[in-house]
Amino acid sequence: MSETLCPRCSSTGAIEDYQGREDNIVVWTIYRCVTCCFSWRDSEPASTIGAGVRSADFAVDAGNLDRYPKILQQ
Amino acid sequence: MNDLANKARGISSLRDFLELLEGEGQAITWSERVLPEPDLRNVAVAASRDANGAPAILFDNIAGYPGKRTVVGVHGSWDNIALLLGRPKGTTIRELFFEIAGRWGDAEAQISYVPEGQAPVHECRVESGINLYDILPVYRINEYDGGFFMGKASVASRDPEDPDNFGKQNVGIYRLQVQGPDSFSLMTIPSHDMGRQIMAAERNGLPLKIAVMLGNHPGLAVFAATPIGYEESEYAYASAMMGAPIRLTKSGNGVDILADSEIVIEAEMQLGERVLEGPFGEFPGSYSGVRKAPIFKVTAVSHRRDPIFENIYIGRGWTEHDTLIGLHTSAPIYAQLRKDFPEVTAVNALYQHGLTGIISVKNRMAGFAKTVALRALSTPHGVMYLKNLIMVDADVDPFDLNQVMWALSTRTRADDIIVLPNMPAVPIDPSAVVPGKGHRLIIDATSYLRPDPIGEAHLVSPPTGPDIDALSKAIRLLQQGVAK
Ligand SMILES: [Zn+2]
Numbered sequence: 001m002s003e004t005l006c007p008r009c010s011s012t013g014a015i016e017d018y019q020g021r022e023d024n025i026v027v028w029t030i031y032r033c034v035t036c037c038f039s040w041r042d043s044e045p046a047s048t049i050g051a052g053v054r055s056a057d058f059a060v061d062a063g064n065l066d067r068y069p070k071i072l073q074q
Numbered sequence: 075m076n077d078l079a080n081k082a083r084g085i086s087s088l089r090d091f092l093e094l095l096e097g098e099g100q101a102i103t104w105s106e107r108v109l110p111e112p113d114l115r116n117v118a119v120a121a122s123r124d125a126n127g128a129p130a131i132l133f134d135n136i137a138g139y140p141g142k143r144t145v146v147g148v149h150g151s152w153d154n155i156a157l158l159l160g161r162p163k164g165t166t167i168r169e170l171f172f173e174i175a176g177r178w179g180d181a182e183a184q185i186s187y188v189p190e191g192q193a194p195v196h197e198c199r200v201e202s203g204i205n206l207y208d209i210l211p212v213y214r215i216n217e218y219d220g221g222f223f224m225g226k227a228s229v230a231s232r233d234p235e236d237p238d239n240f241g242k243q244n245v246g247i248y249r250l251q252v253q254g255p256d257s258f259s260l261m262t263i264p265s266h267d268m269g270r271q272i273m274a275a276e277r278n279g280l281p282l283k284i285a286v287m288l289g290n291h292p293g294l295a296v297f298a299a300t301p302i303g304y305e306e307s308e309y310a311y312a313s314a315m316m317g318a319p320i321r322l323t324k325s326g327n328g329v330d331i332l333a334d335s336e337i338v339i340e341a342e343m344q345l346g347e348r349v350l351e352g353p354f355g356e357f358p359g360s361y362s363g364v365r366k367a368p369i370f371k372v373t374a375v376s377h378r379r380d381p382i383f384e385n386i387y388i389g390r391g392w393t394e395h396d397t398l399i400g401l402h403t404s405a406p407i408y409a410q411l412r413k414d415f416p417e418v419t420a421v422n423a424l425y426q427h428g429l430t431g432i433i434s435v436k437n438r439m440a441g442f443a444k445t446v447a448l449r450a451l452s453t454p455h456g457v458m459y460l461k462n463l464i465m466v467d468a469d470v471d472p473f474d475l476n477q478v479m480w481a482l483s484t485r486t487r488a489d490d491i492i493v494l495p496n497m498p499a500v501p502i503d504p505s506a507v508v509p510g511k512g513h514r515l516i517i518d519a520t521s522y523l524r525p526d527p528i529g530e531a532h533l534v535s536p537p538t539g540p541d542i543d544a545l546s547k548a549i550r551l552l553q554q555g556v557a558k
Contacts, residue, residue, distance in 0.1 A: 018207035020138020039221035
């Protein structure tokens with residue numbers, strides 16, 4: 001388990017999906033939260049990935065994922 | 075046939091169209107280094123300010139994505155749409171509307187098949203160690219999107235219950251969110267073709283294989299977004315409307331795809347599984363919520379050498395989404411209304427996918443426009459989308475908002491308004507009472523006819539018609555320093 005914190009739901013355990021490289025130097029890294037499925041790049045502006053800077057309106061409640069409806073239910 | 079029309083009919087791929095656009099000053103290359111966020115979004119939004127003349131913008135120097143290219147704004151202005159239809163830059167929206175309405179239902183489809191080994195889309199093939207980020211220079215389209223989206227993907231699939239039927243093959247634009255190196259989620263609703271196919275596959279335990287086409291023939295994006303009958307092929311329809319042949323080939327998983335697309339992702343749905351999807355900044359200019367959506371596993375990717383990833387900026391308008399689908403939202407409503415009411419003279423449903431529409435009609439009798447409005451609400455698109463309707467007389471051009479405002483100012487009485495409460499609504503309309511249910515508004519801004527006792531004022535009759543249209547264009551050319 002990685003200690004990387006998800007900017008959206010504050011869970012740990014994010015997976016590293018990709019590193020953007022130029023001349024073999026890492027320019028940025030893309031992470032994905034296994035709890036809320038948020039994907040982000042560590043080079044993004046703080047308004048998107050900064051804890052405390054991101055709008056709370058877009059937080060996901062990791063403790064209550066049942067509140068998000070499932071589409072295409074039979 | 076003139077040169078531009080011939081050129082338009084000669085387009086068989088995104089690359090062909092970009093070359094045509096560049097020759098007309100309607101495509102530019104952005105070679106200054108950009109960050110995926112927020113630079114790509116910022117440039118796309120700045121371009122969207124010019125709905126009439128914005129160029130397509132190709133980025134070829136994106137930090138962390140060396141050698142990769144992405145393009146936005148291919149359908150981002152009326153001038154680009156005009157060139158796609160074989161008409162010159164500066165063609166009015168009204169003329170473009172009648173260009174499309176005139177092509178409705180009278181042309182033949184020309185479909186040809188290219189063997190897989192000769193199809194440009196299969197030039198490069200990835201079947202193992204798939205990482206979508208290796209191929210797609212994706213970026214966050216709006217700052218609170220839940221991830222990296224493919225916003226302009228045409229998804230092809232066969233009906234899981236009738237996989238050999240060409241006509242029941244579906245091609246539609248659905249938003250796709252990358253969910254890790256070899257997975258993505260797909261958002262749809264039960265009434266869309268893909269929604270029906272997903273539900274049928276899950277109900278019967280049948281596999282659902284799809285092919286996601288990115289960077290396509292520019293006619294497909296326009297026509298795959300048009301609501302047509304379930305058993306009509308979008309490929310045949312796009313070919314007929316373009317008056318040009320369309321080249322198909324097979325994907326590795328047996329789906330008919332465009333032979334000249336830049337990138338095709340082959341994938342299979344994971345039956346019954348859902349992942350969190352969204353938010354995504356949508357066409358009403360607001361974010362969708364977070365929902366649990368079906369997930370697809372990528373099985374292979376084909377692409378042309380040095381592929382171009384085509385994407386779109388969508389959000390609070392005006393955006394490329396509006397020029398991409400506006401006229402093809404308006405034209406079917408017009409064609410469907412004209413079947414019953416030949417008095418309808420034009421339909422402008424450009425605004426937010428038809429959430430507001432303006433219809434011009436020759437009033438047959440007092441109150442007739444209201445009858446036509448109610449019919450419009452029962453057209454396939456009207457059922458969900460036409461929320462606010464403004465009815466104007468045939469002497470008002472619904473594409474000229476100054477004229478529409480004149481009709482509202484001089485021909486509307488407050489009791490000529492109808493509110494239909496608690497009707498079906500698009501779930502992402504933020505003004506809905508609850509998602510999926512809201513009110514409809516009809517404003518009758520047509521003039522008074524008997525038995526209405528008020529009567530029409532004596533109108534000024536300024537000169538109109540083709541001579542005046544030609545004079546307007548001559549003034550614009552003189553203003554631009556071009557000789558007549
Ligand atoms: Zn999270």
